[in-house]
Amino acid sequence: MTLQERIRSDIEERIRSGALRPGDRIPFEHELVTQYGCARATVSKALERLVHAGLIERRRKAGSFVAQPKVHAAVLEVPDLAQLIEARGEAYGWELDTCRVVNRDPDIEVSGIPAPALLIEGVHFAGGQPFAMERRLIALDTVPVPRADTFETEAPGSWLLHHVPWTDARHRIRAVPAGRALTQRLKLEPHAACLQVERWTWRTGRAVTFVRQTFPGDRYDLVAEFTPGG
Amino acid sequence: MTLQERIRSDIEERIRSGALRPGDRIPFEHELVTQYGCARATVSKALERLVHAGLIERRRKAGSFVAQPKVHAAVLEVPDLAQLIEARGEAYGWELDTCRVVNRDPDIEVSGIPAPALLIEGVHFAGGQPFAMERRLIALDTVPVPRADTFETEAPGSWLLHHVPWTDARHRIRAVPAGRALTQRLKLEPHAACLQVERWTWRTGRAVTFVRQTFPGDRYDLVAEFTPGG
């Protein structure tokens, strides 16, 4: 264990145990320098990591303080569907319904994807059962045009991941009742509760793709773990 | 703008523009030292920030490389309900239904909260309309017992936030149909699609609280923004 790591873990332990509470001041850098008999840069690096972990805040002239935990942020896992399903030990499948260029589409208006766009619709399968319905728009001015039969066998999400690096993404998650198409395609009761994940993806300010995935409420849930400093 | 900030933004710009693609090697530290005419620590700090941002990876002897973007992680905002609602310009309200000590409860089994626990049920209001239903267990062996009337006026979430710092949390998000209690209390159609957020919170390995919040699907959705490199 390095020295800066020891300093960091010493302080982290005092915070996690409750000996230091939110708002408390931790020792000044020069005090830690004396205490550990090291250079100031070493102390500073240890404290920097605690800042990065969200455990402390530092203020010039005032010192460093234990941060208030922020309950409202969590790391949400939105795994690649194929990976997720195969990790469960089930067979993953993809079935293409629609793949055509569109100039007008209800989602073009709301998604910010410019026309003309490639519209793709299909269903993800887990263990032979329909698992999620997907509707996607791909910006044709930004993405290199795939071969006509690309999405017959490969889900567009994985293809894009390997061909178009993204730089920004935005997610929206909500509950919706199953509409008619969903009811038929996923074999649900009418108006069954579904989890809908919408994702916008950009690359250097240019919209790349918009996707809406809808999961039956009883077949999928999102789990997020969070540790302030984990 | 500091020097390390300039180095960082120069490289970040080359990555975001696509000039440097995932897997590409970025200049060695000593090359950047020559290029910018600065100390190695300055270059190192700039690269460290890019690592922290998830934009690059560094390997001894090999160099530093542009990281593969990871689509599967996003920062999920789960704002404090009172703050969220007031930020919308609506009046926030809390109405307590139940507040009692329980030794047996269906959620005690699944939540990991040890008996005896404080069971709290109530409804959050936005602009006079019911906005979310909440069911919560609080571990009485870990949390200082609140006054009997504490939760008459203050939602337990905000009270806990200010009285019991947490160290770990886990979220689960799914879509559920509205049950009978929900239908009545939130004035919904039967079986309306609802977004259900469950949150477990621990402090130093000890369970603090478990809460299940249920939102009508048409009144709330979660939005998550993510940039690989913040």
Added chain:
DNA sequence: AAGTGGTCTAGACCACATA
């Protein structure tokens, strides 16, 4: 074997917030 990034030292100057 050689060269990389990781860690560390012992200084320095400065901007800034607070007292």
Added chain:
DNA sequence: ATGTGGTCTAGACCACTTC
């Protein structure tokens, strides 16, 4: 006005990994 953290220098040694 003072003292803090923020930035920076010009070195050094080391562990690791790939060549």
